[in-house]
Amino acid sequence: xxxxxxxxxxxxxxxxxxTSETARNNQKKSTQSxxxxxxxxxxFKFSAKNFVQVMKDLPEMxxxxxxxxxxLQALQEDNIEDAARYAxxxxxxxxxxxxxxxxxxxxxxxxxSDEDLQNIIDQEGLKKNLPEE
Numbered sequence: 001x002x003x004x005x006x007x008x009x010x011x012x013x014x015x016x017x018x019t020s021e022t023a024r025n026n027q028k029k030s031t032q033s034x035x036x037x038x039x040x041x042x043x044f045k046f047s048a049k050n051f052v053q054v055m056k057d058l059p060e061m062x063x064x065x066x067x068x069x070x071x072l073q074a075l076q077e078d079n080i081e082d083a084a085r086y087a088x089x090x091x092x093x094x095x096x097x098x099x100x101x102x103x104x105x106x107x108x109x110x111x112x113s114d115e116d117l118q119n120i121i122d123q124e125g126l127k128k129n130l131p132e133e
Contacts, residue, residue, distance in 0.1 A: 064093050
């Protein structure tokens with residue numbers, strides 16, 4: 001510490017003196033803040049009411065219809081990249097990939113005849129060159 005007394009930054013001596021003028025300024029700021037909050041709440045209520053009204057006016061649409069509409073709008077705006085992205089989403093609905101469709105097939109060879117087994121071997125190309133006896 002250098003020669004003098006050190007001051008604590010949290011000391012009461014560091015507090016600003018509140019005069020009637022600073023009190024008036026603080027009161028004005030508080031009033032402006034409250035008015036801004038009131039206006040923001042009113043704007044939110046108005047937009048929420050408009051949203052509810054718009055949703056009532058829209059016909060029932062499925063997610064598939066929304067994707068189609070977005071794709072058409074992108075095409076009208078000559079936005080090919082977005083249109084292609086929406087088309088990809090649409091394709092997932094219309095023709096899902098086979099690997100995403102669960103396919104369970106069970107074949108019991110004990111229930112099959114020798115002819116059925118031979119047909120499967122022939123169809124699948126599973127014949128091996130076995131030594132003839």
